[in-house]
Amino acid sequence: MDPRLYQRIVDATARAYAEAVVHLPPDVVGALERARDDETDPVARAELENILANIALARSTNLPLCQDTGVPVVYVALPPSVPFEQALWDAIADGVRRATVAVPLRPNAVDSCTRQNSGNNTGAGMPAVHVSPGDTFTVTVLPKGAGAENTSRIEMLLPSEVDRVPEVVVRTVLAAGARPCPPVVLGVGIGGTFDGSAALAKEALLEPIDAMDAYETALCAAVNRLGLGPMGLGGKTTALAVKVKRAACHTASLPVAVNVQCWANRRATVVVEVD
Amino acid sequence: MDLSTPLGDEVLALKAGDRVTLSGIVYTARDEAHLEMMRHGIPFDPVGAAVYHCGPVIGDDRVIAAGPTTSARMNKLSGFLLDAGVRALIGKGGMDAAVTEQLRGRGVYLAFTGGCAALAAARMRLEGVFFPELGMAEAVWAIRLDRLPLVVGIDSAGRNLFAEVQARAEAAAGRSGDRSSNTFSK
Numbered sequence: 001m002d003p004r005l006y007q008r009i010v011d012a013t014a015r016a017y018a019e020a021v022v023h024l025p026p027d028v029v030g031a032l033e034r035a036r037d038d039e040t041d042p043v044a045r046a047e048l049e050n051i052l053a054n055i056a057l058a059r060s061t062n063l064p065l066c067q068d069t070g071v072p073v074v075y076v077a078l079p080p081s082v083p084f085e086q087a088l089w090d091a092i093a094d095g096v097r098r099a100t101v102a103v104p105l106r107p108n109a110v111d112s113c114t115r116q117n118s119g120n121n122t123g124a125g126m127p128a129v130h131v132s133p134g135d136t137f138t139v140t141v142l143p144k145g146a147g148a149e150n151t152s153r154i155e156m157l158l159p160s161e162v163d164r165v166p167e168v169v170v171r172t173v174l175a176a177g178a179r180p181c182p183p184v185v186l187g188v189g190i191g192g193t194f195d196g197s198a199a200l201a202k203e204a205l206l207e208p209i210d211a212m213d214a215y216e217t218a219l220c221a222a223v224n225r226l227g228l229g230p231m232g233l234g235g236k237t238t239a240l241a242v243k244v245k246r247a248a249c250h251t252a253s254l255p256v257a258v259n260v261q262c263w264a265n266r267r268a269t270v271v272v273e274v275d
Numbered sequence: 276m277d278l279s280t281p282l283g284d285e286v287l288a289l290k291a292g293d294r295v296t297l298s299g300i301v302y303t304a305r306d307e308a309h310l311e312m313m314r315h316g317i318p319f320d321p322v323g324a325a326v327y328h329c330g331p332v333i334g335d336d337r338v339i340a341a342g343p344t345t346s347a348r349m350n351k352l353s354g355f356l357l358d359a360g361v362r363a364l365i366g367k368g369g370m371d372a373a374v375t376e377q378l379r380g381r382g383v384y385l386a387f388t389g390g391c392a393a394l395a396a397a398r399m400r401l402e403g404v405f406f407p408e409l410g411m412a413e414a415v416w417a418i419r420l421d422r423l424p425l426v427v428g429i430d431s432a433g434r435n436l437f438a439e440v441q442a443r444a445e446a447a448a449g450r451s452g453d454r455s456s457n458t459f460s461k
Contacts, residue, residue, distance in 0.1 A: 043426050043436075046294055047388050050424060054394035061397075066390040067332050067340035104339075106332055106412075147345060147389070174448050177441050178368040179345055181389035226444040231367060231389055233426060234440040264390050 001087035005274070009088065009139065012270040013095025016141040017072060018103050019268035021064040024055050027210040028185075028240070028265045035183055035230075035237035044235025048183075051230070051263055065264050069105040070143030072096045072127035073202065077134025081274055084131065092129055092139065093122045108146070130199070137272040142205060148184060148262040151176035154198055157254040165190060165256055166222050172258040173223050173239065178232025181262035183240045185209055188219070189257040192247035197255035200245040205261050209241035216242045230263075240265070277422065281323025282362035286383050289427045291434035296422040297385065300402060301325040301365065305344055307413035309352035311406050318405035318415060321359035325385075328366030330412030332392075338399040338418060340392035343367040346384070350374055357381055369428050369437030376433070384429035386437075398423050 032055070036048035058065040074092055078084060097120040099105055109123045110116060121127075153172045157164055169188060176184075189200025212220060219242040229235025240263065249255060278285065280299030289295065302319055304312070304326050312318070328349060331341035346366030353364060354377050362382040364370065367389040378384060387395065398421045405415040429435045 043292055043294065046424065046426065050388035050391050050394055054388070054391035057397050058393040061393060063393055063396070064332075064340050065393060067330065067342050067392040068390075104332070104334065106340075145390075170448060174444055177444075178437055179347070181367070226447050228440060228444050231386060232369065232437055232440055233386060233428070234436070234443075262390055 001083060001085060005082070006087055006091045008272050009091035010095045010098060012139045012272045013074065013092045013141065014098040014102060016139050016268045016270040017096060017099035017105070017143065019270070020141050020143050020266040021069045021103060021105065022058055022062055023268070024065065024264060025267060027208045029055060031209055031240040032183070032263060035240060039236055041229065041235045043233050044229045044237070047230035047233060047235070064103065064105070065266070066145065067106060068145040068147065069103070069108065070145045070266070071108050072121060073142040073144050074127045074129045075140040075142065075206065076129060076131045077136060077138045078131050079135055079137050079274065080133070082137055088131070089129055092127055096121050096127050137274050138269050139272060140206065140267060140269040142202070142267045145262055145264070148180035148260045151180045151260045152201070152258060154194065154255065154257045156194065157256055159252060159254050161254060166219055168256045169219050169242065169258055170222050170226065172260065173228070174226060176260055177228065180260045181264070182228055182232060183230055183237045183263050185240050185261040185265040186219070186223070186242045187259040187261065188242060188244045189255070189259070190244060190246045191249040192255060193249070194255055196247055197257035198259065200247055201257040201259035204243040204245045205259060205265065206267055207243040209243065209265065212241055212243070216244050219244070280325050282325060283323055286362050287380070287431045289383050289430055291427050291430045291436040293427040295385065295425050295427060297325065297363070297365070297425055298420050298422050300417055300419050301327045303327045303329040303331060303341075303414075303416040303418065305330050305413050306348055306352070307409050308406060308415045309349055311409060313352070313355060317356070317359055319417065321356060321361050324361045325363040325365060326356055326361055327418070328364070331416060333401065333411055333416065336401055338396045338401050341395045341399055341418070342390055342392035343387045346370050353377065365425065369435065372435070372438070375429050375435045375438070378429055378431055379433050380431055383427055383431055385425040386428040387423065387425050395423065
């Protein structure tokens with residue numbers, strides 16, 4: 001790979017990571033503001049006011065929204081002119097290491113069994129990099145915190161249980177309770193394979209949350225009927241949005257994955273210039 | 276109500292759901308700090324103290340980010356602090372029935388909004404550190420608060436707001452007509 005292109009990928013990754021952990025996207029801030037405006041419970045309203053004040057302070061001080069700056073999940077759109085090679089992964093990992101020092105990020109990546117911390121947010125298979133073809137070369141960073149990730153679920157339903165999908169979503173949020181820092185955003189993957197449904201659920205978190213189709217709206221309403229509210233202290237908004245992605249699956253299976261995201265639905269995309 | 280440390284019997288008048296602010300020194304402690312204090316003693320005066328479940332990011336002797344961590348991890352580790360005179364536990368997500376009992380007649384659990392690390396840091400000044408060898412996230416940091424906005428999650432009369440909200444949510448899920456399922460039974 002051209003060393004100048006390599007450097008631009010490093011820069012883009014570091015910039016996208018920094019942007020994601022400091023600035024929440026406008027669709028997410030808008031959803032939080034609407035939740036605050038709709039809320040009548042004084043405790044829930046105060047929680048949402050704290051969240052909005054925190055978002056404004058992070059922006060004005062250029063510091064992370066949350067001390068859990070997550071682990072890096074990276075999505076790349078690759079145009080035909082850029083080679084699909086190991087250097088792409090290396091450049092993205094370099095960008096993560098640079099952001100860890102520059103922002104600074106909390107070093108969260110550890111060996112899964114020895115629990116040894118690498119100190120730089122990279123490790124075996126980390127960052128997770130997902131590449132798909134595109135017209136414009138972009139790097140998207142979705143930093144994923146552990147509080148919400150730990151409450152995510154996969155369920156292998158029977159093919160006859162399509163009508164149980166909403167129950168899986170609602171029960172996931174119920175079991176999570178206050179732990180994922182609600183109001184949450186839910187990415188739901190329906191179909192594919194065991195692993196594929198989880199990948200779809202995470203990709204769904206990249207979708208704008210200011211629009212939902214009828215199915216997503218119904219799922220979101222069902223979750224909000226639980227009344228867990230912001231931080232599990234009660235209130236109208238337990239989920240800001242539910243986004244669904246679907247794939248074909250085996251006639252004998254129905255995988256359903258629910259990826260739970262905290263109110264800090266962080267994501268940022270940076271374009272990489274190609275000569 | 277505006278509270279400040281050291282806390283006294285004023286905490287006994289607080290009710291679950293009350294909104295308060297807290298000023299004065301608090302001490303951060305996560306899992307490792309609790310274990311270290313059990314082994315080697317509490318390094319600060321626990322009478323009237325407030326313990327904050329938090330692993331902050333500290334840089335240049337300054338609090339950079341300091342939101343709350345999940346308090347439930349400390350459910351089995353908090354009794355000795357309350358026995359020693361600690362009056363308030365601060366964190367996110369609430370604590371279990373055993374802690375609710377340990378707080379009875381003695382102290383309160385105060386909830387701070389999860390993820391609000393920048394808001395917290397703006398109201399904090401670093402005063403000192405104990406057990407620095409545990410590392411940044413696990414050390415006990417002495418931090419001076421300036422009116423941190425909190426909600427009484429568990430009061431000293433045994434009311435646990437988190438448990439009440441969760442029980443109502445369980446009932447709502449049961450009523451919704453979903454087929455009952457053991458899929459996610461805990």
